[in-house]
Amino acid sequence: MKKLINEPGDVVDEMLAGMVAAHPEYVRRLEETNVLVRADAPVEGTVGIVSGGGSGHEPTHGGYLGEGMLTGAAAGEVFTSPTADQLGEMVGACDGGAGVLCVVKNYEGDVMNFETAIELAELEGDTEVEYVVVDDDVAVEDSLYTSGRRGVCGTILVHKIAGAAAARGDDLSEVKRLAEKVIDQVGTMGMALTSCTTPEKGEPTFDLPADEIELGIGIHGEPGVERADVMSADAVADHLTERVLDDLDLAEGARIATIVNGMGATPLMELYVVNRRVQELLGERGFDVGEAWVGDYMTSLDMAGCSVTVLELDDELEELLGAPADTPALTVRGE
């Protein structure tokens, strides 16, 4: 393993220190925690939008702290849920008097720790907290082996839209309604060219021969749903996009937004190549694409690969998606 790390156990702490050093105007760290909050948190009179999960998905979650997106972001150890006590501190620090919405990705540890944090916050009884669970991964259906679908890159769109709704002054129930609408209307499918390697383990999480790819992977190096021989970028784009479209079952001519997301070790060149075909295919199907984001939004350490996310838009979602956001990882200028 070749990595730019010191001690594997210090990676998260040192990464957060580096983030704060890079973006002091955007983020600050709550003392003795692995929680980052907006530099100006809590934002008086607006709903706090908080998220969190294991580290290794950068720029998720801390990269999206700032105006129009997240108020707080909790970093767990690599691929491990943050603990409920830290989530509780984050919720407290992000409550500007209008309550807090937690955006949780559908993983057992994340959901349980967030639920526990919320329950304990409610027992203290001074913050109104709601949560939504993102489960946009269309690859793995509810089965004996999973408790529902995983939350992956679609989470970024939930952050963006809930954050914009909070910024314009929507109340907690309205922000939650919009977040749930995004969750209902978004789907993602991913693939891997290589496994990722966690700092602790130091070797690839799963074995992937040089001439094979894995379709339907998650964001923790958990294996996908099927192995396939290496195929062209266009074939990958078609496969992923078709799977998402099958799941969403959109009306003809629907207006949509897309993300072609890199898994961490894939050059932008390749992501643009994939995006070219994704847009071509969507055009052939008669869809009307409003926004097409390309880049590393939700990664899996040093995994090579990509995911395709499609969100069905309507007037209110489109307006919020295009509203201004100013964060280290994502800037939207707005109209």
Next chain:
Amino acid sequence: MDEDTQREALSAVLTAIADRIELEKDHLTELDSAIGDADHGANLHRGFQAALDGADSENDPDAFVKAAGMALLSKVGGASGPLYGGSLAVASSEFEEGITTESSVAFAEAYLEKVKDRGGASVGDKTMVDALTPAVHTYKRAIEVDDLDPLAALSKAVDAAERGVRFTTPIRASKGRASYLGWRSVGHPDPGATSTLYMLEEIHDVAAEYLDGEAAVADAEAEAEIEEGSGE
């Protein structure tokens, strides 16, 4: 038990559990490496060591138990943190009026309820619920129906938990990380059920030191109740 004794007993329970987990750390990890991610022993050990520190400064029984739960929450991590620590922190409110036979039943029920609710598991899913459910039901029944003293009830509860652990060996996991293994999870006892049994065994052994004299009192109370009942 007066308040000082309650505090002392709780401290003794926590110490006994922490020592037992330390002793069984490698065994629990071994069980977990068969059907999980091989960290159960280490995680619980880290958590209970932190709980000893975290609860030390608290004097009220409910605050003591809550502090222990919060320490577990912050140090165990993953799903076990909320299951072991969160359930303890939430159920601790049953001890607001101190530890009595009634409040111990309420605490046990609240803890079980929270574990089931949080983890979404029921009996037969091959989780800690398989040891906890029979233990709590047996304890409640022994006290409320069979009129046993708490120590005798605890003893029955430990037996029930032990049967629960044995019951997890031949079944297939359908909750938690072990469920990803499907049929390969068959033939191994569940690590969470096993550590839950250890905790109950330690609670029983410490209770035996503190409750010996209480059994006589409970008998006298029961007799008084029967006399009251016959007068109606």
